[in-house]
Amino acid sequence: MTLSQLKIWTCAPLLVAASALCAQAQGSNSSNQAHVSVVASTVPANGDVNPYGTFRIPQTSGSLLQGNILVSNFNNSKNLQGTGTTIVQIAPDGSASLFAQIDAASLPGPCPGGVGLTTALVVLRAGWVIVGSLPTTDGTAATAQPGCLLVLDNQGRVVETFSGAPISGAPINGPWDMTVWDEGSFAALFVTNVLNGTVAAGGNVVQQGTVIRLALDITSGPAPTLRSITEIGSGFSERTDPAALVIGPTGLGVAADAETLYVADSLNNRIAAIRHPVGRDTSAGTGSTVSQGGSLNDPLGLTIAPDGNILTVNGNDGFLVETTPRGQQIRRALLDSTGNPPGAGALFGLAAVPGGVYFVDDASNTLNLFH
Helix, strand or coil, X not given: CCHHHCECCCCCCCCCCCCCCXXXXXXXXXXXXXXXXXXXECCCCCCCEEXXXXXXXXXXXCCECCCCEEEEEEECCCCCECCCCEEEEECCCCCEEEEEECCHHHCCCCCCCCCCEEEEEEECCCCCEEEEECCCCCCCHHHCCCCEEEEECCCCCEEEEECECCCCCCCECCEEEXXXXXXXXXXXXXXXXXXXXXXXXXXXXXXXXXXXXXXXXXXXXXXXXXXEXXXXXXXXXXXXXXXXXXXCEEEEEECCCCCEEEEEEHHHCEEEEEECCCCCCCCCCCCEEEEECCCCCCEEEEEECCCCCEEEEECCCCEEEEECCCCCEEEEEECCCCCCCCCCCCEEEEEEECCEEEEEECCCCEEEEEC
C-alpha cells in the first residue's frame, strides 16, 4: 500500500456522547480531523499539566474502578517538565478525581532527583499502580536525574520504589515509557530508559537507549517483589531536546501471545520488534524493524489494538498511525491539528478499547476518545 492510499478510519459507534467531525482522508497530506471527543480535563487541583501516561484499569480494586483511565502528569503548574506529581482517574462519562499526588520528600525508598511522572504508567490486575519518574529541578534536560519506578497501592499511596540497579542487572535510568505482561501472580514490566549518556552529550545523539524487563512476584508480600531485572534491548538512539526534554525509545506494547514486544524507536521513525521478551535473557540490540518512515513521524506513544495491530502517535505531527505486525501502515488519523507545526508535541500516551482509542492531548491538557 502506498501513502496515497492511506485513509482515516471510518467512525465506530460512539462510546462518549459528543458532536465531532467524521471524515475520510483522501491522501497522505490530508488535514481532515478524525472523529474525536473530549472526555475530561486532566488538570488536577494543584494545576499539574502535560498529561503523558495513559492506562485503562483492568479490574476494580480499592479506589481503582475497572474501565476508568489513569493519567500521569509530567509538568507542574508552572509548566516545568519533569516536575509533575499527580495521577488522575477519569471515567468514560468524564467524571475525574485525583488518584495520587506524590510527595518526593515522603517516599519509602530512593528516587534520585525526586518526582516527575512520565509516560511509564501501568495498572496491575492485583491493584498495584506503577509509574515512572524522570525528574528535573527546573524543567530542563541539564538538571534531569535518573529517577525511579514508583509502586502505589490501590489507594494511591507509594509503598516502594525501584531505582538504580536494585538487584544485579541493568539499571533504571530515566524510565520514559512502560508496558506490562500481567499474569496475576507474576508480572513482567518492560521499561524504556532514555538518560544513558544523553545529558552529558548536550543534545547530540547517542546510541545508548535501553529496554529492560523487571520480573515481579505479586503474591509473596505486602507489595510486589522484584525478582530480576534484565536488559533485553540496547543501542537505541536518544538525545536531549529543549521542547520534549529527551527523545529516545518510547512507547511499548506486547503482542497478545507474548512473543513480541514492539518499541517506538522515535528518533529513527520506526517500530522495532524484540522477540520472546518475557523469557529472553540477552539483549536483542535495537531489534528488528517492523515498519519505518511512511506516516511515522517521531512515534512516541504505542499500544496494541484488540485485533493485534500496532497503534502509534507521532511527536512531530498530530497523527495516529495503524500498522500491522507485518509492517504495513494501513491507516492514519489526524487527532490534533493545533499549533505550529500542526499537532507537534501534542500526543503521548494512548489506550485502545473496543471501538476506539483513548489518548491524552498535551496541547489541551485533556483525555480524548478517538472513535
